[in-house]
Structures are given as structure tokens and as C-alpha cells.
Amino acid sequence: MIAERLNEIRRRVEAVPRAWVHDVEIVAVTKAFDPSVVVAAVEAGCTAIGENYAQDLLSKREVIEAFDADVRPRIDFIGHLQSNKVRQLAGLVDRWCTVDRVSLAKEIAKRDPGASVLIQVNATEEDQKAGCAPSDVEQLMTSCRDLGLTVTGLLGIGPTGRPPEAAIPAFDTVRALLDEHGLTVCSMGMTGDLEVAVARGSSSIRVGSALFGPRPGAPVHHQPSERG
Numbered sequence: 001m002i003a004e005r006l007n008e009i010r011r012r013v014e015a016v017p018r019a020w021v022h023d024v025e026i027v028a029v030t031k032a033f034d035p036s037v038v039v040a041a042v043e044a045g046c047t048a049i050g051e052n053y054a055q056d057l058l059s060k061r062e063v064i065e066a067f068d069a070d071v072r073p074r075i076d077f078i079g080h081l082q083s084n085k086v087r088q089l090a091g092l093v094d095r096w097c098t099v100d101r102v103s104l105a106k107e108i109a110k111r112d113p114g115a116s117v118l119i120q121v122n123a124t125e126e127d128q129k130a131g132c133a134p135s136d137v138e139q140l141m142t143s144c145r146d147l148g149l150t151v152t153g154l155l156g157i158g159p160t161g162r163p164p165e166a167a168i169p170a171f172d173t174v175r176a177l178l179d180e181h182g183l184t185v186c187s188m189g190m191t192g193d194l195e196v197a198v199a200r201g202s203s204s205i206r207v208g209s210a211l212f213g214p215r216p217g218a219p220v221h222h223q224p225s226e227r228g
């Protein structure tokens, strides 16, 4: 079932005309699902897992650590992150994708020295959205590097509750910053706007519902603040 859906998403990605030649990676977002979903996703061929909530991810620690090294998926933390959660997550997270302030970068550098990070950019000018301002990316990137972190790319999220096309200006802003700074990982696009994101240069889409169905017990939400 998941393998079939994964293929369907790959077909959707392939069908998008795009100017960028890089492959588009699919990050399977398992938030709010049971730990067993991670195993099912990996068996279906997923190689990267995205999680939003510290508690949720910690509940999956056992299944993640049980994978043999050659099939263990990369774990991306993609939700709003409180600095005090970093210590618990260090060792479990392979890529911290929502660095948007120096205080968080400092904590990651302390608990997971040299870690791979993405800077989250708020390119939609929505007050409630996490992410640093586009004009702050350069400064934050420098701070991260001074702290010994490896900045590989940027993460952007389209405007909440709007049609997919409404994300175009934000995605263009993120992609332009990525190219300007010579970064490679462009994490943009989810189930609802993945075509638009790929067309605008995403290299990494974060897909939950299209792979696993509606999330249990929760309305569809876009990066709500962290629980617990």
C-alpha cells in the first residue's frame, strides 16, 4: 500500500516540468502515526523520515535504533523546536531542518557537534509561521558555521490555508536564497503543494498524508507548535 503510494508520488513528481535537473527526494512524514509506520515506510522504500514533535519522535526511538545500519532511514526533524528538547533528540536526529535562530543553533552545536542543519525561512510574511526572515538567512548561516554546524540547505513552507499556487512567491524566494548562497538542499512542498514546489526548485518534498492517509486524531495542520 505505502509502496504503491510512494510510486504514485514519484509519478506526480516526474510529471512536473522543471528547470532543475537534480533528483527530488521524498521525505516520509510519520508525525502522529504509530512507530510501526516507520518500519512500514522503510520496507516500502522510504530512506528519509520527517518528524515534527519531540515526543512523537522519542516514542519511535526504539524502532529507529532497531534498524540495521544499512537500512536505517535518515531522520529529519521538521517541526518547531524548543531548545530544551535538543538534548533528548541528539543522537536520533540526523538533520535539523528548522534552525531559525542563533539560540537554537547554539544548543544543537553543543549537543550534536558538527550536525547537518537546514535553515527555516519564513518567506510568507505570516506572523505565526516559524522561520527567520529572508534577510536574516545570511547572518544565521554564518553563525551556524561559526558554531561548527554544517549548513546544507533551506526549508520553506507555503502559506497556510491557501491554494497551492499561492506558495509560488515564497518558494521562489527560498530557491533564490539557496542559489545565492550555494546551498544544495531545498526542502519545500508537502502533499498539497508538492507539484508547485518541485516546479519552483524543491529538491526534497516532505510528504505525510499522500503516503499514509489522514493523520489519526488530528485536523490537517501545518507545522503546529510543539506538544509536550
Ligand SMILES: *Cc1c(COP(=O)(O)O)cnc(C)c1O
Binding pocket: 029, 031, 052, 078, 079, 157, 189, 190, 191, 192, 206, 207, 208, 209, 210, 221, 222, 223, 224
Ligand atoms: C505535517 C508536515 C508535512 C507533511 O504534511 P502532509 O500535508 O501530510 O504531506 C510536511 N512538512 C511539515 C513541516 C509538516 O509539519
